[in-house]
Amino acid sequence: MSLTRFGSFFFCDIDLFSPFQTQGVKAQVFNPCYPPKFTISTKLGEDVFDSPCTEKYRPDNLDPQMTVTVVGTGNYQQCVNNVTEIFNFTKCSYSMCSFDGVFQPRVTGSFMAFSAYYFTQKYIKEITNITLTSPSRAVEAANLICNMTMAEIIDKTKAKEKYMKNICTMSSFVQVLLTNGYHFDETSYPSISFREKAGGASVGWALGYMLNVSNEVPAEGLSMMKALPSGFWAGIIFLFVVFVFFGLVYGVVINRNRTTRSDII
CATH class of the missing domain: 3.30.420.150 (Exopolyphosphatase. Domain 2)
Incomplete structure (x- = not known):
């Protein structure tokens, strides 16, 4: 088993794991995902057990320098x-x-x-x-x-x-x-x-x-970007209504004063 990168993908070659787990480390293992009769030497310490995928399966007495030969079988299924x-x-x-x-x-x-x-x-x-x-x-x-x-x-x-x-x-x-x-x-x-x-x-x-x-x-971080809490909104709306009310009253008073002055003249 190893962690392989292909472009943007990282995945565990779990097809290599079974021989290590059930039968111990052998000098030769078979990989159905490699082309038929393709062979490659794999160093256990660097290529197999130095991976997040295999860390918990690493034998205590592992010789990191030990090399095994991986043979492809080309078995699609x-x-x-x-x-x-x-x-x-x-x-x-x-x-x-x-x-x-x-x-x-x-x-x-x-x-x-x-x-x-x-x-x-x-x-x-x-x-x-x-x-x-x-x-x-x-x-x-x-x-x-x-x-x-x-x-x-x-x-x-x-x-x-x-x-x-x-x-x-x-x-x-x-x-x-x-x-x-x-x-x-x-x-x-x-x-x-x-x-x-x-x-x-x-x-x-x-x-x-x-x-x-x-x-x-x-998700909590997104709430910080939201508007003010409802309590503050209620207060702001109330103040807005008060200001509008006083603005209208002030406008009415000013208009009446102008009308009164005009009548006097």
Whole structure:
């Protein structure tokens, strides 16, 4: 298990966890989300257990310098199953949730998907020639990608291996997140527009971070920006009425004085 970043996404590679937990650390482990027969050496101290995802699973007698070989199997269904375990789709205290108990209204309108969403669908299109317009097309594309070798993927994308080794994972991740998480279906999925830029400006994780931080502003802080309390408002209205009343009285008196003077003349 490790914490992996792909564009704006951080996620735990939980597919590597089972061998460590149930059978002890082995010299070779299998990853269904890596391309078939793709291998990579992983240092346990730096690449596996130095992560918030794995901190509580770190063995007391771990040799941080120990290296294991991760072998890809390219198993789409197993990869999807492992990615799904990142989310909790059963906990929900509302009529409808996305995941982890967060309320999720029905999706309506148009949506823009940028940063890692954009680059994932870009590579999916380059590799499979499939445009993500529906959940079924997303499944079809991810299934094809997960069964491709690293050589086939690189030949189609001309991208570096360090990025393409995660493309099966990301294809499955986006599929699960958009359909199981945000509940886009065959009708609403086409409303998603994958964009690299918005209004001519590049958008990425910085915008998402800004929105996330904005949402963390406490509700109590917003009340400080509201108008005066009702008690003060009542007092102000009363004073306003008094001033208006005296203004009218003063105006009437002045008008009468002018009329009286005119009559005398």
